[in-house]
Amino acid sequence: xxxxxxxxxxxxxxxxxxxxxxxxxxxxxxxxxxxxxxxxxxxxxxxxxxxxxxxxxxxxxxxxxxxxxxxxxxxxxxxxxxxxxxxxxxxxxxxxxxxxxxxxxxxxxxxxxxxxxxxxxxxxxxxxxxxxxxxxxxxxxxxxxxxxxxxxxxxxxxxxxxxxxxxxxxxxxxxxxxxxxxxxxxxxxxx
Amino acid sequence: xxxxxxxxxxxxxxxxxxxxxxxxxxxxxxxxxxxxxxxxxxxxxxxxxxxxxxxxxxxxxxxxxxxxxxxxxxxxxxxxxxxxxxxxxxxxxxxxxxxxxxxxxxxxxxxxxxxxxxxxxxxxxxxxxxxxxxxxxxxxxxxxxxxxxxxxxxxxxxxxxxxxxxxxxxxxxxxxxxxxxxxxxxxxxxxxxxxxxxxxxxxxxxxxxxxxxxxxxxxxxxxxxxxxxxxxxxxxxxxxxxxxxxxxxxxxxxxxxxxxxxxxxxxxxxxxxxxxxxxxxxxxxxxxxxxxxxxxxxxxxxxxxxxxxxxxxxxxxxxxxxxxxxxxxxxxxxxxxxxxxxxxxxxxxxxxxxxxxxxxxxxxxxxxxxxxxxxxxxxxxxxxxxxxxxxxxxxxxxxxxxxxxxxxxxxxxxxxxxxxxxxxxxxxxxxxxxxxxxxxxxxxxxxxxxxxxxxxxxxxxxxxxxxxxxxxxxxxxxxxxxxxxxxxxxxxxxxxxxxxxxxxxxxxxxxxxxxxxxxxxxxx
Numbered sequence: 001x002x003x004x005x006x007x008x009x010x011x012x013x014x015x016x017x018x019x020x021x022x023x024x025x026x027x028x029x030x031x032x033x034x035x036x037x038x039x040x041x042x043x044x045x046x047x048x049x050x051x052x053x054x055x056x057x058x059x060x061x062x063x064x065x066x067x068x069x070x071x072x073x074x075x076x077x078x079x080x081x082x083x084x085x086x087x088x089x090x091x092x093x094x095x096x097x098x099x100x101x102x103x104x105x106x107x108x109x110x111x112x113x114x115x116x117x118x119x120x121x122x123x124x125x126x127x128x129x130x131x132x133x134x135x136x137x138x139x140x141x142x143x144x145x146x147x148x149x150x151x152x153x154x155x156x157x158x159x160x161x162x163x164x165x166x167x168x169x170x171x172x173x174x175x176x177x178x179x180x181x182x183x184x185x186x187x188x189x190x191x
Numbered sequence: 192x193x194x195x196x197x198x199x200x201x202x203x204x205x206x207x208x209x210x211x212x213x214x215x216x217x218x219x220x221x222x223x224x225x226x227x228x229x230x231x232x233x234x235x236x237x238x239x240x241x242x243x244x245x246x247x248x249x250x251x252x253x254x255x256x257x258x259x260x261x262x263x264x265x266x267x268x269x270x271x272x273x274x275x276x277x278x279x280x281x282x283x284x285x286x287x288x289x290x291x292x293x294x295x296x297x298x299x300x301x302x303x304x305x306x307x308x309x310x311x312x313x314x315x316x317x318x319x320x321x322x323x324x325x326x327x328x329x330x331x332x333x334x335x336x337x338x339x340x341x342x343x344x345x346x347x348x349x350x351x352x353x354x355x356x357x358x359x360x361x362x363x364x365x366x367x368x369x370x371x372x373x374x375x376x377x378x379x380x381x382x383x384x385x386x387x388x389x390x391x392x393x394x395x396x397x398x399x400x401x402x403x404x405x406x407x408x409x410x411x412x413x414x415x416x417x418x419x420x421x422x423x424x425x426x427x428x429x430x431x432x433x434x435x436x437x438x439x440x441x442x443x444x445x446x447x448x449x450x451x452x453x454x455x456x457x458x459x460x461x462x463x464x465x466x467x468x469x470x471x472x473x474x475x476x477x478x479x480x481x482x483x484x485x486x487x488x489x490x491x492x493x494x495x496x497x498x499x500x501x502x503x504x505x506x507x508x509x510x511x512x513x514x515x516x517x518x519x520x521x522x523x524x525x526x527x528x529x530x531x532x533x534x535x536x537x538x539x540x541x542x543x544x545x546x547x548x549x550x551x552x553x554x555x556x557x558x559x560x561x562x563x564x565x566x567x568x569x570x571x572x573x574x575x576x577x578x579x580x581x582x583x584x585x586x587x588x589x590x591x592x593x594x595x596x597x598x599x600x601x602x603x604x605x606x607x608x609x610x611x612x613x614x615x616x617x618x619x620x621x622x623x624x625x626x627x628x629x630x631x632x633x634x635x636x637x638x639x640x641x642x643x644x645x646x647x648x649x650x651x652x653x654x655x656x657x658x659x660x661x662x663x664x665x666x667x668x669x670x671x672x673x674x675x676x677x678x679x680x681x682x683x684x685x686x687x688x689x690x691x692x693x694x695x696x697x698x699x700x701x702x703x704x705x706x707x708x709x710x711x712x713x714x715x
Contacts, residue, residue, distance in 0.1 A: 025225045032224060036217050044210040054216045061220055065227040126206045147196075148203045166538045170545050176196065 018079045022069050031079060032061060038080075038150070039087050045149040046091035046141065048104050048130050056094055060087045077156075084146065084160045092138040105131060124183055132182035140175045147172060288425055292450040293318045300444045321459040333459055339476065342461050351467040358477035398427050399446070425450065475651070479659035484686065485703050487656020490649075492678035494518070499673030499685060503660045511653045547613045554606045561595045561602070663688055668696075672714075676701045687713060 020027035039060055043053035063086055073079055095101050111127040124132070133141050139161070146152045146160065147168075154172075158165040193199040288295075296315040316322040320336030334341045339356035393405035396418070403418040415431040429445040463469050491500055494514055500507045565588060572584040663669050669688035676683040680701030687698040687708070695707040 025228055028228055029221060029225060032221055036220070037212055040212045040217075041210040044208065050209070050213075053210075054213065057216075058220050058223070061224045062227055065224040068228065123202060123205070126208050129202070129206065148199055149208075151200075164538065166542060166545070169542075172196065173545065173549070176193075176199065179199075180193065 018071075018073060018076055021079075022071060028065070028068060031076070032064075034076075035080060035083055036061070039083055042084065042087050042145065042150060043091060045145045046088075047094060048108055048127075052094065052104075056087070056090050059090050063090075081156065081160045084150075085162075088142040088146075088160070092142065095134070095138060095141075101134065105134060108134070124186075128183065128186045131186045132179055135182040136175060136178060140171070140178075143168065143171060144175065144179065288448075288450045289429075294451055294454050296447075296449045296452065296454070297445050298447045299324075300446070302442050302444070315454055315458065317454050317459060323458055333461060335459060335461055338461065340461050341474075342463060344463070344467065349467050351463040351469045353461075353463065353469060353471045354474050355471065356474045356476035358475060360478045395421060401427060403427050475655070479655040479662070481659065481697060481699075481705070483652065483655040484659045485656075485699060485705070486652045488673065488685070488699070489678075489703055490652050497678040499676055499678065501674045503657060503671045503673075503686075505657065505661070507657050508650070508654055512650060515649050544613065547609055551606065551609045551613065554602055554609060558599065558602045558606070561598055565591050565595065660686075664691070666691070673701075678702075684714065 017027050017031060021031050036057070040053060040057045043056045043060075044050055047053045047056060060083065064083065071079070071082065073082055095104065108127040108131045112125065112131075133144055136144065143157065143161065146157045147154075152160075154165050154168045158168045161168070193202055294315070294317045296313075298311055299314055300309060300311045302309045310326065313325045313327065314323065321334065323331065323333045325331045328346060330343060330345050332341065332343045336356075336359065339359045341354040341356070343352040343354075345351070391407045391409070393407055393416070395402060395404055397403070398405075398418040402421040404421050405416060405418040408415045408417070415429065417426060418428045419426045426448050427446070430442060431445075432442045488499055491511065492498060494511075500510065568584055568588045568591060572581060572588065575581050575584060660669060660671075667688040667690070669686070671686050672683075673685035676685045678701060681704070683701035684698050685701055687696045689696050689710075693707075695709050696713060698706050698708045698713070700706070
C-alpha cells in the first residue's frame with residue numbers, strides 16, 4: 001500500500017515537475033537526469049565527436065539553467081522539445097564556423113572504412129553518412145538527425161522546429177534525394 | 192544505398208554509433224547547471240518579459256490588458272482626488288511625497304498570479320497632468336491631461352494610437368494631482384477619508400536592504416502596502432493589489448522612486464515620430480451625467496439578459512470587463528475552431544499535393560527507365576563509325592522504340608493527367624484555403640489598437656455611469672437597489688438621489704424611466 005501511495009505521489013510530482021523546475025533546483029535536477037542522455041546522444045549524432053558533443057551539451061543545459069524561470073511550457077514533452085530546439089541551435093552554431101566544419105569532415109573522413117570487394121554498392125558506414133549529412137543545410141541536418149537518429153515522429157519534429165507537420169514530411173521527402181546524391185559522392189571518394 | 196525513409200531508418204539502425212555518455216561529465220555539468228540556476232533566482236522578476244509577450248500573443252489577455260488600461264486611464268481622469276486631510280501622523284508624512292511631488296520616477300512591476308507573468312514598466316510623471324510609461328523596446332504611452340491627449344507608440348509594430356479626450360472639465364485639467372500614482376493616491380486619500388478603509392501600522396522591517404516602516408491600507412476592493420525608509424520617510428516600495436480579472440489577481444509593485452527631480456519636457460512630447468501609422472480616436476471626457484448612469488444600466492441589462500449590477504462601485508467596472516472579455520472569448524473560440532478546421536483542410540491539401548508530386552516523380556522515373564535503352568543505343572549509334580554497326584544499332588533502336596512507344600504513350604498520358612491535377616489543386620482549392628487561413632489568422636492576430644477601440648466602445652459607458660455615482664456628494668443621499676430588480680419592471684425603484692438644491696429626489700425605475708419623487712414616497 002505504501003509503495004502504491006509512493007508511486008501515486010511520485011506521479012503527481014512528476015506531473016508538475018516542469019512547473020516546479022522554474023523555481024526549485026531539486027525539480028530541475030530531476031529533469032536534467034531524465035534528459036541528459038538523450039541530448040548528449042543528439043549532440044553526438046550532430047557533431048560526430050564525443051568531446052565536442054560534451055561541450056555543446058554543457059552549453060545547452062547552462063542555457064536551460066539561465067532561462068528555465070521564464071520557460072512557458074507546461075509538460076515534460078514541452079520541456080523535451082525546448083531542449084531539442086536549444087541543442088539544435090547550439091549544434092548548428094558550432095558547425096556554422098567553416099573551420100569547425102572542416103575539422104568534423106576530416107575526422108569523419110579518417111574514420112571511414114575502405115570499400116569492400118563485392119559488386120554490391122557498399123552500405124554506408126557512420127562516417128560516410130555523417131559526411132553526407134554535413135553537406136545538407138543546417139536545418140535539414142537537424143531534421144535528418146531528429147527523424148532517423150532520434151526516431152521522433154513528424155509531429156514532434158514540427159513542434160521542435162516550429163513548422164507545420166506537412167512541411168516536415170515534404171521537406172524530408174525532398175532532402176532524402178539530396179542526401180542520396182551526397183552519399184554517392186562520398187562513397188565515390190569525392191569527400 | 193537507401194531508396195526511401197524506411198531504408199534509411201534501417202541503415203541508421205545498423206550503424207554502431209558510440210553515444211554512451213561519460214558519467215563524470217554528466218555529474219559536473221549537473222552541479223554547474225544548478226549553481227547557475229541558484230544565481231539567476233534573484234534576477235528573475237526584473238528580467239522576465241513574459242507578461243507583455245504573452246499579452247501580445249494572446250487575444251484574450253490583450254482584451255484584458257486593453258480593459259485594464261482603459262479602466263486605469265478613466266479612473267485617472269475622473270478620480271482626481273478631493274481635499275487631502277493630513278492627519279499629522281507618521282502615515283501622513285510617508286505618503287506626502289506621493290501626494291505632493293511635482294515630478295517623480297519609479298519602476299512598476301505588474302504581476303499576474305495565475306499565469307505567473309511579470310513585467311516591469313519604467314514610469315515618470317510631471318505636473319501638471321503629464322505621465323509617461325515605457326516598456327523598453329515594446330511601447331511608450333504618454334498622457335497630457337492639460338492637452339487632453341494620450342499617445343501610445345507600439346515600437347515593434349510602428350503604430351501610434353492617439354486618443355483625444357474631449358470636453359475635459361476645467362477643474363480636472365488644473366488639478367495638480369494627476370499622475371501615475373493615481374490609483375495609489377486614490378487609495379491613500381480614501382484611507383484618510385473613508386470609514387470603510389483601515390490603515391494598519393506594520394512596524395519596522397528590512398526592505399530592499401534598508402530599515403523601513405510600513406503601513407497596510409485596506410478598502411473594499413483594493414489593498415496597498417507602503418514601505419518607507421525609517422530615517423528619511425521616503426517611500427521605498429508600494430505594493431497594490433487590484434480586483435481579480437479573469438480569475439487572475441493582478442498586483443503592481445512600485446520601486447526605485449525619485450521625487451522632484453528635473454525631467455525634460457521632450458520626455459512628454461505628444462508628437463508621433465516619423466514612419467508610424469497613426470490611428471486617432473475620440474474619447475468623451477466630460478463630467479458624467481444622470482443619462483450616463485441610465486446608459487450604463489441599459490448596457491448591463493442587455494449584456495446579462497435583463498439583470499442589473501449587484502452594486503455601483505469601482506468593482507462594477509472590473510466585473511463588466513470580465514463579462515465582456517468572456518463574451519469576446521466565445522467569439523475567439525469560434526474563430527479558433529474555424530482556424531483549426533482551415534489548418535486541417537490546408538494540411539490535407541498539402542498531403543494531396545505531396546502525393547501527386549510523388550506520383551509524378553514515380554511516373555517520370557519509369558519513363559526514364561523505358562527511354563534509357565533507347566538513349567544508350569542512340570549514344571552508341573553516335574559513337575560508332577562503322578556503317579554496318581550503325582545500321583545494326585538503328586534497327587535495334589527502331590525495335591526498342593516500337594516496344595516502348597505504347598508504354599511511353601500511356602505513361603505520358605498519365606503524367607499529363609497528374610500534372611493537370613497538380614495544376615488544379617494549386618490553382619483552385621489550395622489558394623482558396625490558404626487565403627481563408629490567412630484571414631482567420633489575421634483575425635486572431637488583431638492588434639492592440641483594435642482591441643482598445645472595442646474596449647472603449649463597450650467599457651466607456653460603464654465607466655461613465657459608475658463615475659457619475661461615485662462623484663455624487665454625500666448630501667445626495669443616493670441609494671441603489673437594482674440587484675434584485677428585473678429590467679423592464681416599471682414599479683421597481685432601482686436608483687434614487689437628491690440633486691444639489693432640490694427638494695425632490697430623482698428616481699430611476701426598472702424600465703429605466705426617471706421621475707421626480709418627494710422624499711416621503713421613497714422606501715425607508
